[in-house]
Amino acid sequence: MEDWRHGGFGLYLHWPFCQSKCPYCDFNSHVAGQIDQKRWLAAYLAEIERSAQETTGRTLDTVFFGGGTPSLMQPEIVAEIISAIRRSWRMTNDPEITLEANPGSIEAGRFKAYRQAGVSRVSMGMQAMNDADLRRLGRLHTADEARHAFDIARSNFERVSFDLIYARQGQTLSDWEIELEQALSLAVDHLSLYQLTIEPGTAFGDRFARGRLRDLPDEDLAADMYLMTQEVCGAAGFPSYEISNHAREGSESRHNLIYWRGGDYLGIGPGAHGRLTIDGIRWAREAPRAPGKWLDLVERGIAGEDPRANLSPEEHAEEYLLMSLRLSEGLDIPRLANLLGKELPVSTFYSLAESNLAMVHQGKLRATQNGRLLLNEVIRQVAQLVL
Amino acid sequence: MTQLDLIRNFSIVAHIDHGKSTLADRLIQMTGTVAERDMKAQLLDSMDIERERGITIKANTVRIEYPAKDGRTYILNLIDTPGHVDFAYEVSRSMRAVEGSLLVVDASQGVEAQTLANVYQALDAGHEIVPVLNKIDLPAAEPERVKQQIEDVIGLDASDAVPISAKSGLGIPDVLEAIVTRLPPPKGDREAPLKAMLVDSWYDAYLGVVVMIRVMDGVIRKGDRVRMMQTNAVYGIDKLAVLKPQMVDIEELGPGEIGIFTASIKQVRDTRVGDTITHERKGCDQPLPGFKPAQPVVFCGLFPVDAADFEPLRDAIEKLSLNDASFSSEMETSAALGFGFRCGFLGLLHLEVIRDRLEREYDLDLITTAPSVVFKLHMKDGEIRDLHNPADMPDLTYVDHIDEPRIKATIMVPDDYLGDILKLCQDRRGIQLDLSYAGSRAMVVYDLPLAEVVFDFYDRLKSVTKGYASFDYQISEYREDHLVKMSILVNDEPVDALSMMVHRDRAESRGRAMVEKLKELIPRHMFKIPIQAAIGSRVIARETLSAMRKDVTAKCYGGDASRKRKLLDKQKAGKKRMRQFGKVEIPQEAFISALKMDG
Ligand SMILES: Nc1nc2c(ncn2[C@@H]2O[C@H](COP(=O)(O)OP(=O)(O)O)[C@@H](O)[C@H]2O)c(=O)[nH]1
Ligand SMILES: C[S@@+](CC[C@H](N)C(=O)[O-])C[C@H]1O[C@@H](n2cnc3c(N)ncnc32)[C@H](O)[C@@H]1O
Ligand code: SF4
Ligand SMILES: [Mg+2]
Numbered sequence: 001m002e003d004w005r006h007g008g009f010g011l012y013l014h015w016p017f018c019q020s021k022c023p024y025c026d027f028n029s030h031v032a033g034q035i036d037q038k039r040w041l042a043a044y045l046a047e048i049e050r051s052a053q054e055t056t057g058r059t060l061d062t063v064f065f066g067g068g069t070p071s072l073m074q075p076e077i078v079a080e081i082i083s084a085i086r087r088s089w090r091m092t093n094d095p096e097i098t099l100e101a102n103p104g105s106i107e108a109g110r111f112k113a114y115r116q117a118g119v120s121r122v123s124m125g126m127q128a129m130n131d132a133d134l135r136r137l138g139r140l141h142t143a144d145e146a147r148h149a150f151d152i153a154r155s156n157f158e159r160v161s162f163d164l165i166y167a168r169q170g171q172t173l174s175d176w177e178i179e180l181e182q183a184l185s186l187a188v189d190h191l192s193l194y195q196l197t198i199e200p201g202t203a204f205g206d207r208f209a210r211g212r213l214r215d216l217p218d219e220d221l222a223a224d225m226y227l228m229t230q231e232v233c234g235a236a237g238f239p240s241y242e243i244s245n246h247a248r249e250g251s252e253s254r255h256n257l258i259y260w261r262g263g264d265y266l267g268i269g270p271g272a273h274g275r276l277t278i279d280g281i282r283w284a285r286e287a288p289r290a291p292g293k294w295l296d297l298v299e300r301g302i303a304g305e306d307p308r309a310n311l312s313p314e315e316h317a318e319e320y321l322l323m324s325l326r327l328s329e330g331l332d333i334p335r336l337a338n339l340l341g342k343e344l345p346v347s348t349f350y351s352l353a354e355s356n357l358a359m360v361h362q363g364k365l366r367a368t369q370n371g372r373l374l375l376n377e378v379i380r381q382v383a384q385l386v387l
Numbered sequence: 388m389t390q391l392d393l394i395r396n397f398s399i400v401a402h403i404d405h406g407k408s409t410l411a412d413r414l415i416q417m418t419g420t421v422a423e424r425d426m427k428a429q430l431l432d433s434m435d436i437e438r439e440r441g442i443t444i445k446a447n448t449v450r451i452e453y454p455a456k457d458g459r460t461y462i463l464n465l466i467d468t469p470g471h472v473d474f475a476y477e478v479s480r481s482m483r484a485v486e487g488s489l490l491v492v493d494a495s496q497g498v499e500a501q502t503l504a505n506v507y508q509a510l511d512a513g514h515e516i517v518p519v520l521n522k523i524d525l526p527a528a529e530p531e532r533v534k535q536q537i538e539d540v541i542g543l544d545a546s547d548a549v550p551i552s553a554k555s556g557l558g559i560p561d562v563l564e565a566i567v568t569r570l571p572p573p574k575g576d577r578e579a580p581l582k583a584m585l586v587d588s589w590y591d592a593y594l595g596v597v598v599m600i601r602v603m604d605g606v607i608r609k610g611d612r613v614r615m616m617q618t619n620a621v622y623g624i625d626k627l628a629v630l631k632p633q634m635v636d637i638e639e640l641g642p643g644e645i646g647i648f649t650a651s652i653k654q655v656r657d658t659r660v661g662d663t664i665t666h667e668r669k670g671c672d673q674p675l676p677g678f679k680p681a682q683p684v685v686f687c688g689l690f691p692v693d694a695a696d697f698e699p700l701r702d703a704i705e706k707l708s709l710n711d712a713s714f715s716s717e718m719e720t721s722a723a724l725g726f727g728f729r730c731g732f733l734g735l736l737h738l739e740v741i742r743d744r745l746e747r748e749y750d751l752d753l754i755t756t757a758p759s760v761v762f763k764l765h766m767k768d769g770e771i772r773d774l775h776n777p778a779d780m781p782d783l784t785y786v787d788h789i790d791e792p793r794i795k796a797t798i799m800v801p802d803d804y805l806g807d808i809l810k811l812c813q814d815r816r817g818i819q820l821d822l823s824y825a826g827s828r829a830m831v832v833y834d835l836p837l838a839e840v841v842f843d844f845y846d847r848l849k850s851v852t853k854g855y856a857s858f859d860y861q862i863s864e865y866r867e868d869h870l871v872k873m874s875i876l877v878n879d880e881p882v883d884a885l886s887m888m889v890h891r892d893r894a895e896s897r898g899r900a901m902v903e904k905l906k907e908l909i910p911r912h913m914f915k916i917p918i919q920a921a922i923g924s925r926v927i928a929r930e931t932l933s934a935m936r937k938d939v940t941a942k943c944y945g946g947d948a949s950r951k952r953k954l955l956d957k958q959k960a961g962k963k964r965m966r967q968f969g970k971v972e973i974p975q976e977a978f979i980s981a982l983k984m985d986g
Contacts, residue, residue, distance in 0.1 A: 012945055194941040219911070223936040244941050259945040273946040284949060318955060319948045326943060355913065375939040377913060383955055 003316075004277045006335060007263020010062035010255045011051075011085065013044065014269030015070040016291045019104070023138040023203035024165070024196060028271035028289050029068040041077045043298040045084050047268045050304050052088035055266070055276070060089040062096040062255035065119070071101035075113030082118040096254040098123055101153065103146035103162075111156040121159040123192070123253075124150060129179050133168055138203075147186070154188055159251065161190035166229070167222045168196055170215040176225050177232065184236040189251035193229055194244045195222055223373055230369070243326045243372060260327050262320040262335075270294040275319075282311045313339055314387055321386070322379045325358075330366030331382075340386060348385055352378065389462050392572045394643040396464045396601070398482055400509050401491035402499035402857060406521040409553040410491055410562070411449070411467050415632070417559050418451045418463075448586075448599060448645060449632040455567045463566055464645040466586070468505075478505060480660055482512040484586045484601035484645065487570030489562065490543070494520040494528035494550070497828065498540050499857035500799045506541055517565045518548035524555055532826065540825045575642025580671040581605030581664070585615070586645070588658040594626070596652040600664060601645045603675065608639040612667040613650070616674040617659050621667050622650035655712055681713040683731025684792065684862060685738055685841050686775045688719055688756035688884065689745070690727030696751055697726045703749035704728055707741060714741055719776070723884035723968065723978065724754055729776055735841055754978055756884050758841045763790040763865050778883040780872040783923065790865040791888075792837040795820070797830065798848070800856040805829045807851040815839035816868075816890060837862065838888065873898055873927070876919040877909065880969045884978060894920075898928035901981065908977035911935035916971055 018029045063085060065078065082097060098121040099114055101107045111122065126146050128134045134143060141149070154160045164183055166176050183191065196216070198208045207213040217225065230240060238246040242260060245253065258265055267274035271289035275282060285308045288294045297303040311319070317339040324331040337344040349365055352358040357371035357378045371378045401407040451463040466485055468478040482488070488509040492498060509516055518537055520530045530550050537545040549565055551558030582604040591597050600607070607613065609627045614620070628634040629646045640646045652658060663674035691700050704716050715731035732738040738758060745751050762774040765787045774780060774789075796817075800808050802824070812819070812833045821832035835844075840860070848856050873894050875885035885905075889897050898920025905918050913935055920928040943951060 197941050219935070219937050220933075226937065226939075243939060243943070256944060259943075259948070265945050267945065271946070273949065275945070275948070286949065315952060318952050322951050322955060323943065323948060373937045373939055374913070374935060377935070377938055379955065380958060383959075 002277055002280070003262065003320075003335060003339060004264040004275075004282070006332070007261035008061040008254070008258045009055075009058055009263060010064065010258040010265045011060060012064050012066060012255075012265055012267050012269075012272055012274075013070075013081065014066055014267070014272040014287075015068045015073055016270045017072055018067065018069045019072065019102075020138070020140060021203075023207075024199065026199035026202050026205075027068065030291060032291070035072075037074050037077050039295070041080055043295055044081055044268060046298055046301075047303060048081070048084050048088055051266045051268065054278070055089070058089060060085070060091045060095065062258060063098070064255040065097075065099040067100050069102050070099050071104075071107040071110065071114075075110050075117050078114060078119065079117035086118075094120075096121055096159075098253065098255055100125065101149075102141065103149035104141045105145060105149070108149040108152045111153050115156045120157065121161070121253075122153045122157050123190075124153060124160065124162040126150070126162040126183075127165050128168065129164070129182055133171075136169060137165065150186060159190065160188045161192060161247075161253070162187070163192040163194065165194050165196050167217045167225055169213065171217060171225075173221065173224055173228060177228060180229060180232055184233065184238065187236075187238060190245070190247045190253065191233070191238055192245050193233070195226065226373060227369070239328070241328050243375065257327075260323045262323060282316050283308045284311055285309075313341065318383060318387065321382050325365070325367055325375060325379055325382065328366065330358075330361070330364035333360070333363050333365055336386065344386060349382075351385070352381060357381065389641065389644060391575060391643050393459060394462050394464070394573055395487070395566050395570050396466070396485035396573055396643065396645060397487045397489060397566060397570055398466045398468050398485050398509070399489045399491055400468065400478075400502070400505035401521075402493070402496075402501040402505075405491050405493040405496065405499070405502070406553045407467065407491050410489070410519070410521065410551070410559075411465060413553050413556055413559045414451060414463075414465065414563065415449055417556070417563070418453050447632065448630050450629045450645065451631075453563055453567065456564060457567075461567050462644070463563075466645070479508050479512070481586060482508055482514065483661075484584055485512075485514070486573055487515040487517065487566075489566070490516050490518045490537075490541075491521050491553075492518065492533055492537065493522050494530045494533050495522050495525045497529075497533050497536050498799070498825065500797045500859035501857060503541065503797060503799075503830075504859040504861070506543075515570050516543060517562075517569050518543060518545045519562060520548050520550045521553050523550045524552040524557065536825050540830070573643030575602070576604045577606060577642055579604035580669055581607055581611075581613070581666045582671045582675065583607060583640075583664040584675055585658060585660055585662040585664055587660060588652075588655050590655050594649050596655055596658065597647050597649055598652065598658055598664075599645070599647045600640070602640050602642055604642055604671070605666070606639050606641045607648070607664075609636075613664050614667050614670055615659070616663040616665060616670075618657065618662065620657065622652060624648045624650050656708075658712075660712070681733055683713065683715050683733060683761075684837065685732045685734055685758050685760060686729060687732075687738060687758045688721060688724065688727050688729050688754075688776070689716075689742065690721065690724035690754045690756070690884075692752035692754055694725050699749060700728070700745070700751055700753070703745050703751060704730070706749075707744060711741070713737070721756075721778070721884045723882050723973070724756070727754075731775065735845070756978070757887050759888060760792050760838045760841060762838075762870065762888060765790065774888075777872050777886045777888045780886075780888070788867050789870045789888075790867050791870060793863050793866050794835050794837050794840060794860040795863045796833045796835050796840070796858065796860040798833070798856055798858050799828055799830050800852055802827055802829045804852040804855060805831070808848070808856060811844075811847055811851060815844060816893075834863065835860075836868065836890070871922045873901075874921050875901060875905070876917070876921060877905070877968055877973065878916045878971045879919075880971070882968060882973070885981060891922075894922055895927050902928045902930040904981050905977065906930040906932050908980055909971070909973055912971060914970070 016028050016030055017032050017035055021031055097119050099119045101122050101124050103124050103126055127137050127139055129143050131142050199205050204213055233246045237248055240246045241252050264276050265274055270287060270291045272287050274285040317336055321331055333344055346360050349360055356368055358365050358367045367375055367378050399407045447467045449465050452460055453463050454460045466481045468481045490506055492502060520533055522528055523530055534545040534548050537543055549558055549561045551562060583600040583602045585598060586601055587599040589597055609624055611624045613622055626649045628636050665671045691697050708714050713733050716728045719727050719729040742755055746753055759777055764772040764774050766785055767787045798808055815835055816839055817833040817835040820834055823830050848858055869891040870888050871891050871894055873887055873889050874881045902918045902920050909932055911932060915934045916932040918930045918932060919926045
């Protein structure tokens, strides 16, 4: 069996526009005045058709509308894209079709239409649950508006997730604990809880470099916040299945699991990445990031000529290990051994167990609680041991 | 040949920035020595670094023809001397080649520490001195007050001081006249055997080693065979020239004249500044009194950041030392930094200049270890050893006592800042020798350990006085003090490149500062790391760097796989920029910053 089949097959579609740029965000998101959604629709449809020709015979498990802010897409556009996808591939019985939404009032009015268009799951960027912090994060919505949007979302969708960013400026352990309890009382089946990352090239990145981003939690407080988060969520029935993702059992994001489990995925839209195994070769692709450039290439019918790189077995193995170690279920040792074409006896990983970073359990290598906090080191050590 | 009474040889002494180079340029320009279009500002400062920093490092010379008011044309030889203390030895030897000096004082600033140091050297050399008040175009210029100051502080008659603006050219003709009328002509006997002083030598890419001489007696001609009296080496003169400032060939040089020759000499090191040059046959019997060669006083290690650059560094150091006999180097290995060189310099500026040139001209990335002075170890068996590198400190049980170099420092400062200066000197183990006033400026003289000055004294001095203090020093003597070697241990392993000699009473504070700084600089590891400062086996300061607790990426989706993989590959390569100490990896930057010693 080809390795990707362990992970599945999904489609990611990138909508690169937002109403405003958040100061912490380094996603490929842009603020644009006039967006001709019809024109974008045509481009997405063209790319769907082209991708489908390369993957005939495959069954699609999931679709993810990510951004940017895909909830700025008109529902009719989303509907046309989803029906084109359904025409182009066979789909599993209950495909997961997620759309990322911002919790503003415009979005709230559209949830029903998205549902009708075929979206089955919504992931909402709540970010914080009080107005002062939302303002500091540069968000346009208030906490009340977000809650209201969320209520509408949950009345329309069975599966609703939301994102929070913690380890914010001035946040204490108990501030976060109180906020987390509130979040859990709202949560339906899934939660993403990210520690604030200062990304270079963002407004926060610049401010941080100039020493102007004060009162960020230090490493020790951030570690304590993470551990507390694990504990509180676990007790509430939302254990983490990935470093920053929590779900009730069976409600994990199937689309994101494809990434972490090393499946294949198509990336459609500006800057979208894809991984596709064709005749035993794994191809890595990245579409041009600039929205205008992407649109132009697609309209001229030459987007298919983007450079693609084929991953060496080592590179493939590297990606698999750095993604799969993020999961609570861990890295599948026989799979890794197979990718590398060599034996990986359990003894390979003794040193990790000794330093309490990772354990082997039924053929899987799993980061320990300590190891999850130090996952970059675990990844470095595993890479060193197996490559 | 020029008649003796038509020659004037002189130098210009001044505190840095008082306008020495500008004046030299004006003199050259006004006498038409250099065509207007060839005039680059500051003609005599030829090295890039000199031009950039506006300082003169090597002595330069120029021959000027000046038709004076008396109707006769004079030959004026100007030797432009370095102004900085590090190069004081060059000043003193250049001064021995001339008979007079122009003392340039910025009329808006007044007498400064280097003015004093340099003018005393000129007086020691027996010079006639003409005071020149520069920058009188500035509104802040106070020529009368500065005249008074010259009389009070230096004890020179300043009533005939020449007021000028080197910038605008005002007063320059008066300076030229003063040179002719107030400075003495050289003495010498044309018929006597050749006796010439080796004033300087340098390496020229086209000509090889160039030797600058001042003829005292006799005549030197192209083709002559000459002997260097100290080295006893014999050479044939290939080229004889004067500097205008570009080389112009000349048939002969007679008494009182200054010029250069080349003679297929291989290395600058084969020439001794101060040596006496005479003819191979019928030479003179008595050499001129020689000069003490300049001794390096500050040492530091220079290591390539990238170990692969060791060979290029060796070549670069060799090339530079060809042209700079006062810079010494010796191979050194450090557990921390790998292969490199222990280098000796005349002072911190010299160190910086050399390091800059290595990095710039040879495109090298270097790590500089803490500068150290030369300590004299008096061993119990009576032997006296020079200690250039704290890492080489022998076991204390063999050492009877340690002497360190002391300096006599002269500091001039507006009296508002006097208190800060006294405190600074006191903190650096200084002993006050003198304190006097000239107007609103105070002059303090301190006996200080050189070791306390090489770190950051000059920077501190500038910052506590907002740049208003001036400073000069001379090495005075070696003296015993309670000195100890402080080692730094990271995870219980000594890091040789960080060890230093300190005074016992200051060891704790130095040690504490160092371990605190290192705690910030060394990244957390998977285990906790003790960082200690120790004297022998006694720990005097300690910090613990706690184990890393968190290093995990919060978000990682399909679009991040490539980036994360590349990061992982880069980390594998990035190990090169870390130095491994037992289990601890210390980034190069940590050495550089820890050794900067800014507090
Ligand atoms: N206003 C004014 N500036 C001058 C005069 N002479 C020199 N300078 C400036 O003072 C600075 C230092 O001059 P420089 O000749 O390099 O001084 P050196 O360090 O003694 O060689 C330069 O910026 C010159 O332009 C002058 O007569 N008037
Ligand atoms: C693609 S973003 C956007 C979704 C949507 N546009 C929004 O902002 O609500 C996905 C999530 O990543 C998280 N995120 C973005 N930048 C982050 C950062 N610098 N640190 C931590 N989390 C971040 C936010 O929680 C965000 O909701
Ligand atoms: S966080 Fe979301 S809304 Fe903000 S700029 Fe990024 S993608 Fe857009
Ligand atoms: Mg100068």
